[in-house]
Amino acid sequence: MTNPASSSNPSRNAIVGNATLAGAEWLSTSSGTVDGSVEGRRRSCVPQLVEAAAPESIALSSPSTGKTMTYGELNARANRLASHLVSLGVGPEAVVAVCLERSFEYVIAALAAWRAGGAYLPIDASWPAARREAILADSGAHVLVARGISATGAKHVVDVARDAVLFTAGPANVGPVAIARESLAYISYTSGTTGKPKGVEITHGNLLNLVFWHRRAFGITKHDRVSHLAGLAFDAAVWELWPHLTAGATVVMVDSEVRTSPELLRKWLVKEHIDVAFVPTTLAEPMLHAEWPRETTLRYLLTGSDTLHRYPAPGLPFQLINNYGPTECAVVATSGVVRSTDPHEKRPTIGGPVAHTQVYLLDEERQPVAPGKIGEIYIGGTNVGRGYRNQPHLTEERFLPDVFSNRPGAHIYRTGDLGRLLADGSIEFHGRVDGQEKIRGHRVEPDEVATILKKYPNVDACAVIGYGDAAERHLAAYVVPKANTRLEAAELRKFLAAQVPDYMIPAMFMLLETLPINSSGKLDRAALPVPSHQPVRDALTYRAPKSPLEKRVAAVIGEVLNTTNVGLDDNFFLLGGHSLLGTQLVLRIRQQFGVNLTLRSLFEAPTAGKLAATVERLVIAKLQSMPEEEAAALLTALEA
Numbered sequence: 001m002t003n004p005a006s007s008s009n010p011s012r013n014a015i016v017g018n019a020t021l022a023g024a025e026w027l028s029t030s031s032g033t034v035d036g037s038v039e040g041r042r043r044s045c046v047p048q049l050v051e052a053a054a055p056e057s058i059a060l061s062s063p064s065t066g067k068t069m070t071y072g073e074l075n076a077r078a079n080r081l082a083s084h085l086v087s088l089g090v091g092p093e094a095v096v097a098v099c100l101e102r103s104f105e106y107v108i109a110a111l112a113a114w115r116a117g118g119a120y121l122p123i124d125a126s127w128p129a130a131r132r133e134a135i136l137a138d139s140g141a142h143v144l145v146a147r148g149i150s151a152t153g154a155k156h157v158v159d160v161a162r163d164a165v166l167f168t169a170g171p172a173n174v175g176p177v178a179i180a181r182e183s184l185a186y187i188s189y190t191s192g193t194t195g196k197p198k199g200v201e202i203t204h205g206n207l208l209n210l211v212f213w214h215r216r217a218f219g220i221t222k223h224d225r226v227s228h229l230a231g232l233a234f235d236a237a238v239w240e241l242w243p244h245l246t247a248g249a250t251v252v253m254v255d256s257e258v259r260t261s262p263e264l265l266r267k268w269l270v271k272e273h274i275d276v277a278f279v280p281t282t283l284a285e286p287m288l289h290a291e292w293p294r295e296t297t298l299r300y301l302l303t304g305s306d307t308l309h310r311y312p313a314p315g316l317p318f319q320l321i322n323n324y325g326p327t328e329c330a331v332v333a334t335s336g337v338v339r340s341t342d343p344h345e346k347r348p349t350i351g352g353p354v355a356h357t358q359v360y361l362l363d364e365e366r367q368p369v370a371p372g373k374i375g376e377i378y379i380g381g382t383n384v385g386r387g388y389r390n391q392p393h394l395t396e397e398r399f400l401p402d403v404f405s406n407r408p409g410a411h412i413y414r415t416g417d418l419g420r421l422l423a424d425g426s427i428e429f430h431g432r433v434d435g436q437e438k439i440r441g442h443r444v445e446p447d448e449v450a451t452i453l454k455k456y457p458n459v460d461a462c463a464v465i466g467y468g469d470a471a472e473r474h475l476a477a478y479v480v481p482k483a484n485t486r487l488e489a490a491e492l493r494k495f496l497a498a499q500v501p502d503y504m505i506p507a508m509f510m511l512l513e514t515l516p517i518n519s520s521g522k523l524d525r526a527a528l529p530v531p532s533h534q535p536v537r538d539a540l541t542y543r544a545p546k547s548p549l550e551k552r553v554a555a556v557i558g559e560v561l562n563t564t565n566v567g568l569d570d571n572f573f574l575l576g577g578h579s580l581l582g583t584q585l586v587l588r589i590r591q592q593f594g595v596n597l598t599l600r601s602l603f604e605a606p607t608a609g610k611l612a613a614t615v616e617r618l619v620i621a622k623l624q625s626m627p628e629e630e631a632a633a634l635l636t637a638l639e640a
Contacts, residue, residue: 038560042138043203045208049083049246053075054071056071056190059073060074060123060251063252063255067104074111075111079112079113080167080171083174084158084166092180092184093118093183094117095144095184096112096113096116096119096141096143097120097135099122099147101258114639115177116174116177121186124235124501125232128497128499130498130499131500133150136153138391139187139389143155143566144156145157145160146158181204181205184204184206185203185392187202188237188238192428192445198391199387199390200327200328200389201385202385205527206382206383208384210243210330214243214244215247217335218300220247224249224275225249226240227256227269227423228240228254229254230278234305234442239278240241258599262287263587267288270293270298273297276300276302280305281441284303285309287313288320296318298318301319305441305572306447311348312338312340313340319337321337322348325444326379328385328398328415329385330385333359336349336351348430350426352425353381356381357381358404359427360375360379361374361376363375370420374419376414379415384412390398391516399412417430418430439466439475442504447464449465450581452496454630456492456495459481460484461514462477463477475504477510479509480515487511492509502578503550507576508531510529510531534578543569544567545612547612550612553589554570554608557575560585561576563575568609570607572606586602593615
């Protein structure tokens with residue numbers, strides 16, 4: 001393996017490593033099951049490689065529950081469920097939707113789908129029911145594995161609580177299932193411009209390229225402990241699981257409270273002796289200048305999903321690796337080391353291509369741009385997926401024949417991103433060609449949100465755009481009401497919340513009499529009013545904070561959201577807050593009031609008034625447990 005720390009060219013040598021050696025492990029296109037030989041392992045796909053791990057080694061660990069699962073147990077349970085899936089008709093190209101929380105059962109279900117010869121589709125259990133159903137219907141899922149979900153468009157449902165015996169009883173061996181490298185491995189849904197999410201199809205061959213590049217680049221062995229915290233419907237979760245489980249390493253699951261807090265996550269990584277961790281950019285950046293103890297075992301902090309703006313502080317015990325890649329290209333297309341000694345005049349680069357991957361920077365005529373010039377990023381190579389499910393026209397538009405390759409049938413993916421090749425071979429990211437936005441690490445098509453909003457009965461017209469600086473983007477909706485009707489921001493948010501994830505709900509709504517139109521009859525985005533940092537509130541509902549505690553809580557909310565005059569009935573999340581900002585809010589309130597407030601408390605009491613009442617109860621409970629003198633001193637400090 002090439003050590004990322006030792007190369008003079010971090011983008012090409014340090015991360016990509018020796019592409020020939022990396023590819024030699026799997027370039028055979030034969031299918032088959034593990035036969036115990038070296039050649040047999042080379043021919044295997046991910047499920048067979050997981051099965052080859054030492055049965056007594058720990059595969060999964062959940063520190064919050066104190067539970068672990070060995071590879072022997074993981075494989076046996078996956079095989080038992082796979083036998084049942086086969087009986088339900090799962091085979092090659094059949095889709096098994098997995099709608100579960102982060103758990104051992106989630107991993108078992110995904111692995112079982114493969115062992116049955118099919119593919120898996122991750123669905124976030126927190127998504128609105130309407131979105132889950134739309135994705136199930138579009139995917140044509142044959143089976144849904146879930147917990148407590150009855151209404152579904154899938155032909156069969158396996159409830160992990162009701163049908164727990166399927167995981168623990170029955171034969172632990174499933175018949176040999178040949179998996180072709182060209183077969184579908186998983187589907188990952190992203191936002192679409194038409195109001196309909198689009199499903200990206202990734203094959204086993206695409207996935208194997210990611211697996212072997214990652215294992216070689218970061219020296220993954222069976223002795224490693226790696227974290228699992230990415231959103232389960234986010235393709236980074238694929239990256240966290242399968243390269244490590246094929247290497248016999250231990251995947252350690254992060255609980256929901258820790259995974260959204262940079263401070264808690266940093267402590268957790270140290271406590272759990274994590275060797276390699278993926279952390280989304282917005283969480284990783286605050287960790288780059290934090291204090292890390294000497295006993296830190298972390299070798300690599302992998303980041304991605306948003307533009308990286310900060311360099312690591314000198315003396316960190318780990319290397320920071322910045323990664324880039326669209327869902328359509330099996331998670332990671334480029335990768336590179338970011339060092340504290342790099343020039344800080346510009347933002348960190350996205351590195352260079354990973355193994356068996358080509359990156360082209362092309363102009364509007366799809367010709368290579370001159371060195372140092374900005375061009376659109378096109379990606380070619382083994383990691384380019386099959387296309388979009390049930391959308392042949394969109395597939396044809398974005399997955400193009402690779403005229404630069406001699407490989408028969410090769411395609412390149414048109415990303416819509418802009419980049420510039422630097423002298424050292426690394427790529428500098430320069431944003432988007434179109435209006436697509438990255439909101440909290442998720443790709444969002446503003447037009448999809450606008451299409452859904454137009455279905456609201458009192459909306460005559462609307463437009464949705466992104467705003468904010470490069471470090472933190474939000475959505476703003478411009479809405480024209482129908483004649484003689486009223487629109488309230490809360491109503492529109494509620495309408496959207498029933499159909500899309502929270503990151504797709506605009507932080508701001510602005511009412512207009514008409515949308516500005518240019519001379520061509522198209523929306524004139526430049527003429528839209530600049531989004532105000534003062535969120536729109538419903539009319540005549542403002543109640544000002546009265547008590548000192550209410551005023552302080554409202555002020556803290558205002559500081560976190562960069563707004564003023566927060567009222568008692570103002571909902572943190574409807575003012576544009578989300579879980580990452582919620583973590584900041586919780587930490588500030590802990591510091592100011594000395595109470596053990598949790599993120600769960602914020603979800604249960606999201607308005608300023610209710611949150612102040614929660615803080616008051618916690619303060620009173622703390623005062624009652626303290627000696628009288630200490631209680632008096634604390635009360636004085638709080639009233640100051």
